[in-house]
Amino acid sequence: MQQLADTFWNLRGVYRVGGVLDIGTQMSLVRRPNGRFVVIDGCALDDAQRSALLALTGDGAQVDAVVHVHPFHTLHVEATHRLFPSARLHGTARHRRLFPSLPWSEAPMETWGGEHPFADMFDLSVPAGVDFDCPDERVHVASVLVRHRHSGIVHVDDTFNVIAAPGRLGAMLPQSSLRMHPMLARALRPERGAADAYAAWARALASHWADTRIVCAAHSAVRHLPAGGFAREVEGALERVSDTLERHRRRHG
Numbered sequence: 001m002q003q004l005a006d007t008f009w010n011l012r013g014v015y016r017v018g019g020v021l022d023i024g025t026q027m028s029l030v031r032r033p034n035g036r037f038v039v040i041d042g043c044a045l046d047d048a049q050r051s052a053l054l055a056l057t058g059d060g061a062q063v064d065a066v067v068h069v070h071p072f073h074t075l076h077v078e079a080t081h082r083l084f085p086s087a088r089l090h091g092t093a094r095h096r097r098l099f100p101s102l103p104w105s106e107a108p109m110e111t112w113g114g115e116h117p118f119a120d121m122f123d124l125s126v127p128a129g130v131d132f133d134c135p136d137e138r139v140h141v142a143s144v145l146v147r148h149r150h151s152g153i154v155h156v157d158d159t160f161n162v163i164a165a166p167g168r169l170g171a172m173l174p175q176s177s178l179r180m181h182p183m184l185a186r187a188l189r190p191e192r193g194a195a196d197a198y199a200a201w202a203r204a205l206a207s208h209w210a211d212t213r214i215v216c217a218a219h220s221a222v223r224h225l226p227a228g229g230f231a232r233e234v235e236g237a238l239e240r241v242s243d244t245l246e247r248h249r250r251r252h253g
Helices: 047-056 077-083 093-098 194-208 229-240 242-252
Strands: 002-005 008-013 025-031 037-040 063-067 088-090 122-125 145-148 153-157 160-162 178-180 214-218 222-224
Touching: 002 214, 008 047, 025 153, 025 214, 122 194, 160 214, 178 229, 194 229, 194 242, 229 242
Parallel strands: 037 063, 063 088, 153 214
Antiparallel strands: 002 008, 008 025, 025 037, 122 145, 145 153, 160 178, 214 222
16 A cells, blocks of 8 residues: 555555456545545455555544446455445446445436535546447446545546556556557547547646646556646647547548
């Protein structure tokens, strides 16, 4: 468990593609102004991580809520609820559909507006122009991005990626800059203006969250950024998918 700010911790878990390549996954813990906690996502925890997490949160009793922000990150939803059974549970419409017996609170997260239950601490963003719950279940482009206002840290699953070598190699080889999800072309809605809507969303995010200095990404790493780095890297990521967006415009407008 890595403490990234006085009120923000990130935990990295193992997620193997095809049972072989570990591209990693994550969860984050954020302390609220009242001293209690919100958990973002869930992942498999080793004994040391689990012990540290429970020690910090009073054996889980100080966790007010768990929020699951990616509709296709579902492997650890039930286990995380068992770890924090008294916490309010929030997720997307797909989480509710897959786990109807769990005690979900409020509306699906992707529908929340500015006056959401954590507006005192989080800024949220959902990418425009793409299917949030994509019919092709291999396409995991969209999620609810979370920015912790106090620390300026962003927690994001899949919508932005950081390519990093696994294990010890990660300490020796450089990370990539922020990248858009490689299956963006399949996520864009087959309608006029979808590519422009996605590009406008990314540019607005680069501007509005420009002072972000840390991005916790699944997949695959925590990225530390210099001043102005978030805006530059989001704009750079958008430029790298310009051909994808242009092909969509030619086909759909």
